[in-house]
Amino acid sequence: MLVAGLLPVGAAETLHNGIVLPSPWPPPRTAKQMTSGEPMPVPYLAQPPAVIPVDVGRQLFVDDFLIESTTLRRRFHRPEYHARSPVLRPEMIWEKSTLFAFAAPFSDGVWYEPKDSTFMMWYRSASVRTCLALSKDGLNWTRPALDLLGTNVVLKSNRDATTVWLDHDAANPAERFKLFEARTKKSPFHVALRTSPDGRQWSEELVVSGPSWDRTTFFWNPFRRVWVASVRGHDHTAPEPVHRLRNYFEGKTAAAALAWTQHTDQVARGNGLPNDLQPWVGADRLDPRHPDPRFNKLPPQLYNLDVFPYESLSVGLFTIWQGPDNETCKTLNLHKRNEVLAGFTRDGFHWDRANRTPFLPVSEDPKAWNAGNVQSVGGGCLVVGDRLYFYCSGRTMHPTDVGATGLATLRRDGFASLDAGATPAALTTRPVRFTGRHLFVNVAAAQGELRGEVLDSAGQVIAPFSQENCPPLKTDQTLAELKWRGAADLAKLAGQPVRLRFHLTNGSLYSFWVSPDANGSSRGYIAAGGPGFTNNVDTVGAAALTAARNLPASSSPQAK
Template sequence: MNDRILKASMALGAIVSLAGAESTTEGNMKTLLFFDDEALNQRQNIVRRIGRAERIEESVFADPSGGNAAWGYPFVWRDTTSGKWRMIYQAGHYKNTYRDCGGGVVMLAESADGLRWQAVDTTAAVKLPDRVTINQVLPMTKGVGLLSGGYEDTRAEPDRRLKLMRVVCGAAPNGSELWTSADGLSWRLEEGVHWQTQAPDPPTFAHFNALRGRYVLSSRPDNGQRQIVLFETDDWRTFTPPEELVMTADSLDRPLTQIYGMPIFPYEGWYIGLVWLFHCPASERRHFPHIYLGGRSDVQVAYSRNGWHWQRGPREPLLPNGANGAPDAGCLQASSMVRLEDGSLRIYACTSRHEHGQIHSGDGYIVAYALRQDGFVCLQSDGGPGWVGTRALYWRGGEARLNVQARGGWARVQVTDPRGRTLDGYSFDACAKFDGDRADWTPEWKDGCTLAALAGRPVRLEIELYNASLYALRGDFVVLNTEQVKKFNEKGIIPGDRPGF
């Protein structure tokens, strides 16, 4: 038997996914990411840089049955019982899917490390009347079935923990299906459930918004319309209309850019969107007015404090296309993100060497990318020393932890009062310089001075960077505005958190 094929047992064990679960910090710890300057009131000789995920070469996976996974939309989770990783993906096969376009056959793969995948032989466990591949898990459809996205629902009953959304094209309007599973091997169609009555081209993704207390789906509003809308459900049976437009290309994007999709991931009080940018060619006329053939796609980052109102920063790719001939030179579309034990992130995407619409047999891959913890964006010194200063922070206790890369340079911190006056013992000169690379660096001052000793009062942190990058600041604090500082000083009113702001 091909060594890319594994025999599947009837019971795959309990499954816990890092992809679908909310990413949270411990206790009351708050995380500041530096997408913008909202929490700052000082910035000198500092530039903002979008992070850069790195392709993991050994992860490049081509469907062993010969299918084209260019639009494979991988859904990855981890089985903590066995310690193995599992992946649902799709690939196109001649005579079975729409023009071998990368959609159609939904399959299961498994890996010991989440990088080197093997197809799972499902023939004994899953009886399908129209089986195309040895690792197929869903039946084919009467129309053209395209996997649209997957989600691990940690709030659901165990037998519906895993969810797949599929679009069935070829009818007017297109239909949508919801499939559920306990193990990723045996799937059940949820009869009568249609998450979008006129389902668009894939992708559609889901997550749970803790602030709204509802599941939120991101999708396109209509077939052929390349914008992103949000809609909601409480029970996975009834859904609000897909009418909340949250993301569209604008004048800061390259000419003729369109937005193809946006999976959303809760991340320590933030919501991170991985935006698929389709850079359309101006010369396309063969499918006019629909721009289809040619052009590359990459992945940029969007962010939100409440998961409903979205912003974008510098228009630089978080996941860039590779060089010509690379497996991700043409199209790159990320659909899963998992957090590893060391805090670093792994992003899974479907890719192709060819440009959009030029899908050839033998092209189309699933690829993993590595990103450091909090590596979406950073503040970086711009030649010589630079300084970052926070707004007043009501410090509730404990120490600060900074995610800093300072190899070849250094970083240090001083503490001031809300007016910027340095506190005795907390100056830059009293702080030990940090010249390493850590996600949890805790500043240390001479004479045993600590931030914990300043609990119960408003302070500011000033960070000095020299040939260094700051990715995040963590601590037990509340970011204050001027009025809150005044109320505390005059009346002793202790400010509370305002989630979503």
């Protein structure tokens, strides 16, 4: 029987970037492939489209998908923890227990609500409650009184991981916020769906999933308009049992994304069924191991995978478990070492993870708020002017067991840059097609310069779009327009395959995009939103920079 909202097996799709999905979708994988220790192959990098449409979002250089040739050097970047971290600590009675104190998202979510210009954070308390904190600047958080007792508790349940998603496309305003709650009333775990018009008052459980494990999360894939479950799985068939990996399930509606019937253990044993849970991804041999010699022989495992859409692709926040096991942690009075690494996918399933440096690392200071167990949040990040805000949880055992919420910030589009030194270097894209008019870049070249040119299918410069006619950009801006003398814009090139070539000296190039608007809107997805944006798509361009500058002065994203 086909559950309403499920996708038919084998339906072929062409994505916004020209990638054609194979049939069947999702593509078959086995638990053995997930636990082989080998990185996941990425078909669209081996065989990219002949012409890549670039109308959706800023085009990031996190991989070679867009690049035909280059003499620039790729450099990956990670956020820096804000000097004010942690920005939320356990302070209230319900955030403390006799065993530990906790006030941090366990995925949950941090979102920007454009209706009242408010940052909203859902988090877990020590009493296993779901709580809500609010902020006008992303740094200073308050706990609204939401019940007769004056607490900020929005749900009382036997929860584990929870994902909150602000659904800007919800047809019913009462379902604008969606909450997926991994909980257990009796073994095994299941996930329950609730909805809310405002993120404060939540419905009863509307739908309950098939059997799962605790650390199960969800996300919306807007490129294919499907909800996806990132379901924690086990594999006890491996020579060394793997307790943490990911299975995949999707549906056209949030309810349909919970309609699997199999237990993850069945999938691991090779008993998977079509249109049910499918093996997805696990840790591999390139992931970091625990630096402590007592634990560095433990193979890393994938503790969690939070996913979010950013501009023209999806970003995965891979929480990599490095040990030790829970009993050893209890005996030695320490926390497991979980660190968050970043990965990228352009088809929503296959992950390119070229950089294995922790994106949100633990601190090597045992007294630091993030000495152990750093984990990501639902929604991924917020776009605050020129910066991306990544919230995360962290834990310490000094002086007692405390879990708190930290903030790390990164340049917008700053996951990776292509760099040039004093010797001029260049990048030529694969053939691309656009319908926009204005070419924008995110570039740091205050001590150098960036110029551009446009080539035809034969590799010849299209007049007047030559390097010589392009006034150099000598600037450090996340939104800057490249122009040419003799042409008002790129309108006459719209719809035809062209190559873009960038010439850079003493600088870093992060992204490019062709906008229909002079304000530089990208028409890409902006993760969990941010000041100045009206929904989950960038339709405002430079206006978002102005909105961020108008935040309270204390919110300036200075990092250490």
